[in-house]
Amino acid sequence: MQFTILFLIFVPLIEIYFMIKIGAVIGAFNTILATLLTAAAGLYFVKLQGITTLYSAVNSLRNDQTPFKEILSGFCLIIAALFLIIPGFFTDTIGVLLLIPFTRNIILKIFVSEENLNKSNNHDVNTIEIEAEEINERDK
Numbered sequence: 001m002q003f004t005i006l007f008l009i010f011v012p013l014i015e016i017y018f019m020i021k022i023g024a025v026i027g028a029f030n031t032i033l034a035t036l037l038t039a040a041a042g043l044y045f046v047k048l049q050g051i052t053t054l055y056s057a058v059n060s061l062r063n064d065q066t067p068f069k070e071i072l073s074g075f076c077l078i079i080a081a082l083f084l085i086i087p088g089f090f091t092d093t094i095g096v097l098l099l100i101p102f103t104r105n106i107i108l109k110i111f112v113s114e115e116n117l118n119k120s121n122n123h124d125v126n127t128i129e130i131e132a133e134e135i136n137e138r139d140k
Contacts, residue, residue, distance in 0.1 A: 011090065011091065014088075014090045015086075015087070015088030015089070015090050015091065018088065018089045018090055019031060019035075019088060019089070022034075022089060034089075035087050035088065035089070035092070036087075038084070038089075038092045038096075039084050039085060039087065039092065042080070042081075042084035042092065042095050042096060042099060043081060043084055043085070045099055046077050046080055046081045046084065046099060049077055049099060049101070050074065050077050053070050053073050053074050053077060054070075054074075056070050056073075057070035057071065057074070068112075069108065072108050072112060073101075073104060073108065076098045076104050076107065076108070077098070077099070077104075079095075079098055080094075080095045080096075080098035080099045081095070082095075083095030083098065084096075084099075
């Protein structure tokens with residue numbers, strides 16, 4: 001809860017600071033244009049990475065594995081898209097870092113144990129499940 005409040009207070013302040021500093025160097029129009037272009041390019045790459053992650057998840061399921069890493073990677077891509085939609089250079093930087101598979105894997109390793117990332121289903125593929133009903137001699 002405290003992190004959310006701090007995030008909602010400080011991120012806009014950081015964005016305003018960077019907008020003013022960058023705007024002073026490259027001009028207001030170029031700052032706005034750069035913000036819009038980074039958002040558009042970032043969202044395009046989020047789409048490409050999302051499709052790749054989806055195919056990877058399907059392959060994991062075909063190999064009878066739970067796609068933990070792919071699900072978490074997809075979640076990171078959603079967060080990246082949100083950061084890229086928010087106008088500003090600070091959030092765009094965070095969004096791009098979440099978009100790059102190498103840095104996304106590092107972030108996942110920080111927050112999730114390696115054991116959980118590589119977890120697979122541990123069930124016997126030779127098990128046959130049936131339903132049965134017990135019939136007593138009295139019920140006949």
